[in-house]
Amino acid sequence: MARSRPLESRLSAPVSDSDPIRQSEIDNEQRYVDRVYTRLDELRRTVAEAEKSGYSLARVGTYGALVERDAMVFHAARRRHALEAEYEGLVFGRLDLGPDARRSDEYQSPVEPAVPGGEVRYIGRLGLRDEAHESLLVDWRAPAAAPFYRATPTDRMGVVRRRTLRSSGETVLDVEDDLLDPAAAPDTMPVIGDGALLATLSRATGRGMRDIVATIQREQDEAIRSPALGVTIVRGGPGTGKTAVALHRAAYLLYSDRNRFESGGVLVIGPSEVFVSYVSRVLPSLGEDTVTLRSLGQVVEKVNASRQDRAGIAAVKGSLRMTRVLARAARDAVPGSPDRLRVLYRGQLLELGRRALDEARRAILVPGAKRNAVRPKAAGYLLDALWRQSMGLLPAHRQQPREEFATEIAERSEFIRFMGAWWPVVTPQAVLGWLAEPGRLRRYGDGILSRGEIDRLAAAYAKSGGEWTVADVALLDELDDLLGGPPARKKPRKDPFHVVDGIREVTTYADRMAAARAVERERPEDYRDYAHVVVDEAQDVSPMQWRMIGRRGRHASWTIVGDPAQAAWPDAAEAARAMDAAVGSRRRHEYTLTTNYRNAAEIFELAAAVIRRAEPGIELPTAVRRSGVRPIDRAVAAAELAAATRAATVDVLAEVAGTVGVIASMATRDEVAGWLGGVDSDRLQVVGSLEAKGMEYDGVVVVEPAAIRAEGRSGVRTLYVALSRATQRLVTVGTDDSWRP
Numbered sequence: 183m184a185r186s187r188p189l190e191s192r193l194s195a196p197v198s199d200s201d202p203i204r205q206s207e208i209d210n211e212q213r214y215v216d217r218v219y220t221r222l223d224e225l226r227r228t229v230a231e232a233e234k235s236g237y238s239l240a241r242v243g244t245y246g247a248l249v250e251r252d253a254m255v256f257h258a259a260r261r262r263h264a265l266e267a268e269y270e271g272l273v274f275g276r277l278d279l280g281p282d283a284r285r286s287d288e289y290q291s292p293v294e295p296a297v298p299g300g301e302v303r304y305i306g307r308l309g310l311r312d313e314a315h316e317s318l319l320v321d322w323r324a325p326a327a328a329p330f331y332r333a334t335p336t337d338r339m340g341v342v343r344r345r346t347l348r349s350s351g352e353t354v355l356d357v358e359d360d361l362l363d364p365a366a367a368p369d370t371m372p373v374i375g376d377g378a379l380l381a382t383l384s385r386a387t388g389r390g391m392r393d394i395v396a397t398i399q400r401e402q403d404e405a406i407r408s409p410a411l412g413v414t415i416v417r418g419g420p421g422t423g424k425t426a427v428a429l430h431r432a433a434y435l436l437y438s439d440r441n442r443f444e445s446g447g448v449l450v451i452g453p454s455e456v457f458v459s460y461v462s463r464v465l466p467s468l469g470e471d472t473v474t475l476r477s478l479g480q481v482v483e484k485v486n487a488s489r490q491d492r493a494g495i496a497a498v499k500g501s502l503r504m505t506r507v508l509a510r511a512a513r514d515a516v517p518g519s520p521d522r523l524r525v526l527y528r529g530q531l532l533e534l535g536r537r538a539l540d541e542a543r544r545a546i547l548v549p550g551a552k553r554n555a556v557r558p559k560a561a562g563y564l565l566d567a568l569w570r571q572s573m574g575l576l577p578a579h580r581q582q583p584r585e586e587f588a589t590e591i592a593e594r595s596e597f598i599r600f601m602g603a604w605w606p607v608v609t610p611q612a613v614l615g616w617l618a619e620p621g622r623l624r625r626y627g628d629g630i631l632s633r634g635e636i637d638r639l640a641a642a643y644a645k646s647g648g649e650w651t652v653a654d655v656a657l658l659d660e661l662d663d664l665l666g667g668p669p670a671r672k673k674p675r676k677d678p679f680h681v682v683d684g685i686r687e688v689t690t691y692a693d694r695m696a697a698a699r700a701v702e703r704e705r706p707e708d709y710r711d712y713a714h715v716v717v718d719e720a721q722d723v724s725p726m727q728w729r730m731i732g733r734r735g736r737h738a739s740w741t742i743v744g745d746p747a748q749a750a751w752p753d754a755a756e757a758a759r760a761m762d763a764a765v766g767s768r769r770r771h772e773y774t775l776t777t778n779y780r781n782a783a784e785i786f787e788l789a790a791a792v793i794r795r796a797e798p799g800i801e802l803p804t805a806v807r808r809s810g811v812r813p814i815d816r817a818v819a820a821a822e823l824a825a826a827t828r829a830a831t832v833d834v835l836a837e838v839a840g841t842v843g844v845i846a847s848m849a850t851r852d853e854v855a856g857w858l859g860g861v862d863s864d865r866l867q868v869v870g871s872l873e874a875k876g877m878e879y880d881g882v883v884v885v886e887p888a889a890i891r892a893e894g895r896s897g898v899r900t901l902y903v904a905l906s907r908a909t910q911r912l913v914t915v916g917t918d919d920s921w922r923p
């Protein structure tokens with residue numbers, strides 16, 4: 183039993199054993215949960231019937247009936263989709279409110295209030311009403327659910343007891359209570375456990391991110407419910423729940439203004455593919471599956487990059503200087519471009535040489551002109567030049583007006599072949615590939631990049647074998663913007679509605695279901711007009727990546743979460759400017775999260791000491807959970823590193839029940855994975871330092887921390903990230919202890 187002790191002491195207290203009172207409370211809640219599921223089944227049937235009767239309205243045949251039917255079936259289909267989602271722990275919270283917080287005198291509590299004259303309110307993943315239209319379950323995003331997340335012993339919001347239910351499927355396994363107002367609680371009111379947060383945090387970590395909807399804390403809830411418009415910025419140190427907040431915010435926005443955010447779309451961007459797969463279950467578990475989730479390597483349609491560049495190369499590729507380098511590349515001649523155009527016309531040879539052709543290219547590619555889009559203009563320019571020549575060379579009676587001349591020459595196969603070679607439609611991939619030629623890159627980078635940067639960049643492209651890195655994706659997008667597409671050849675958009683006599687109407691059940699469910703799938707492939715963009719781990723977004731993301735949210739509102747202290751990007755000021763340009767001057771709402779829920783305090787103390795040595799004044803969150811286990815440092819000779827890494831991994835796997843991450847420098851990740859061959863566990867994941875961003879494991883082995891520390895100018899921050907991934911056990915293995923604080 184816990185009577186409202188401070189968070190810190192509750193977090194370090196052991197979980198109490200089950201007892202008869204606890205069991206009887208679980209049984210009570212089970213009865214309520216059964217009632218909710220019975221009602222859910224009823225509603226599923228009712229909604230299915232509403233859809234059917236919607237179709238029968240069609241037989242009436244009037245315009246009004248069609249419109250009414252459309253609306254009815256659309257809403258019924260959407261509601262049915264929400265009701266049919268598989269909910270783990272549909273009912274997860276209960277509030278016992280005092281008389282002052284009761285919604286109204288007429289309001290009927292769904293069960294006998296535990297506080298006389300008060301109200302019981304159940305919180306769940308969606309809202310449900312009973313037959314009498316009384317609230318059976320309040321959606322966690324509704325204002326009536328806010329006290330569940332916001333109430334504290336000092337600002338109780340009428341809450342006497344907050345209860346969290348833990349379930350598996352439809353079965354209630356446990357309850358955990360927080361008593362917020364002991365004075366108002368009747369003596370008969372049982373208070374079970376030490377609060378849900380501790381119970382949640384002490385559970386093992388699985389492959390995917392934990393669902394925290396039942397234990398969202400007040401400061402997190404404030405950020406989640408930040409105004410929908412403008413730019414919401416959430417900062418906080420490792421493990422403060424920034425990612426959790428970002429995902430729950432996406433779900434909250436869809437709830438608060440579904441029309442706007444579902445039809446416009448919500449785009450969530452995370453740092454890596456490993457991360458995207460780690461968080462991918464959270465939104466569906468909240469009943470939301472229309473959010474588009476992408477890693478930075480997947481933002482551009484049809485490109486999927488996961489390889490990371492070495493820090494120095496990534497810093498060049500991410501810098502805004504690349505906009506000027508790429509602008510030059512986008513205006514350059516294609517490799518093997520012909521340097522002469524010759525046409526025989528009425529017995530006279532017309533010819534344009536290299537200079538004339540270069541001049542033509544420059545004249546057409548004025549700033550802002552998109553190379554692929556202006557291709558017809560280029561052809562016209564050459565035809566003009568040839569015509570003018572013909573006018574000078576041919577006697578008057580053999581000359582032709584410009585239009586007739588142009589039509590005749592433009593259709594000649596030699597002219598078509600020449601245009602294909604001189605001004606082909608070029609892809610961003612082709613142009614970026616030109617950077618592998620040192621001669622070209624020297625021309626493009628002259629006065630913009632240093633000689634050393636040019637050499638290193640050309641070498642990196644030459645070695646890449648055409649495989650794009652994550653940083654390249656933003657460059658491809660930049661080039662796509664510079665090159666443009668060839669003149670319109672738009673695919674007709676598939677309309678999920680049938681149009682009859684100008685009336686959009688549905689003819690089949692499947693049509694309407696498709697319209698209700700697959701808003702995202704109706705969008706064009708290269709959709710760029712999202713209503714809201716969420717950027718996680720924003721501190722690592724390079725300036726060039728901000729430009730790419732900005733192109734997808736020109737009219738969007740934004741949620742940006744990050745931690746400057748974890749930034750791998752070396753030039754914070756340049757990145758901040760690029761972010762400002764991407765999100766514009768919309769109103770900003772800023773939040774800071776201050777509690778680290780992930781790391782045992784002993785683990786975070788080590789991570790904090792490492793970052794403090796480099797950045798003494800830095801503000802860090804407080805890790806409130808003590809495990810009593812200190813991190814272990816194994817110092818070994820170089821020849822023993824592989825065996826020691828293996829041994830440490832085997833030990834940590836034996837010590838924790840959940841996942842284990844082995845984190846190595848980017849350059850040694852594959853080698854380290856090789857050392858662990860044969861350590862057979864689906865709980866084990868080997869990642870490079872940059873891939874560890876946003877990840878969490880119960881046990882972590884950091885291999886050769888000094889090598890991670892030496893990864894570029896931001897190495898110390900990358901090491902700070904690696905050291906703050908573990909919930910329970912941290913082992914460092916290395917030959918060099920210079921990284922130690």
Ligand SMILES: Nc1ncnc2c1ncn2[C@@H]1O[C@H](COP(=O)(O)OP(=O)(O)OP(=O)(O)O)[C@@H](O)[C@H]1O
Binds near residue numbers: 391397421745
């Ligand atoms: N309110 C909460 N209740 C239970 N668990 C929580 C809560 N908030 C955060 N957590 C847990 O804390 C851990 C860290 O959360 P999250 O990954 O969102 O933090 P973060 O701020 O994004 O971390 P980082 O910056 O280090 O990547 C996760 O396991 C998450 O489930």
